[in-house]
Amino acid sequence: MNCYYHQDKSAVGLCKYCQRGLCSDCDAHAGDSLACKGLHEEQVRAMELLLEKNILQAKRVGMDYMRNTIFYGSVGILFTAFGASQLKWLGVQAVVYLLIGLALLWAALANYLESRKYK
């Protein structure tokens, strides 16, 4: 594969953000990953941060899942109730609200079950 920016040069790696090939002139190091120099450095750094955060979160316990359960649960109930109450007037749009509400309630349930693992 060749560099996306220099078709005549062979790529040494991929930008983590856009997955394009980068030659040694174009690759910028952002954390452990490569990024398009001057273009996606910020994005890749942000992705790295996000990844780190996810790893930290995975190590956390019950309390966070409980907090998520309450958050998703209450927002889910709001959406579901709103969708149900507007069903007569909004039709399809209300169904969308209902579905979002149910998806949130589903997420709440998943978080709740996850939180039980830590007891």
Ligand SMILES: [Zn+2]
């Ligand atoms: Zn290049």
Ligand SMILES: [Zn+2]
């Ligand atoms: Zn890029």
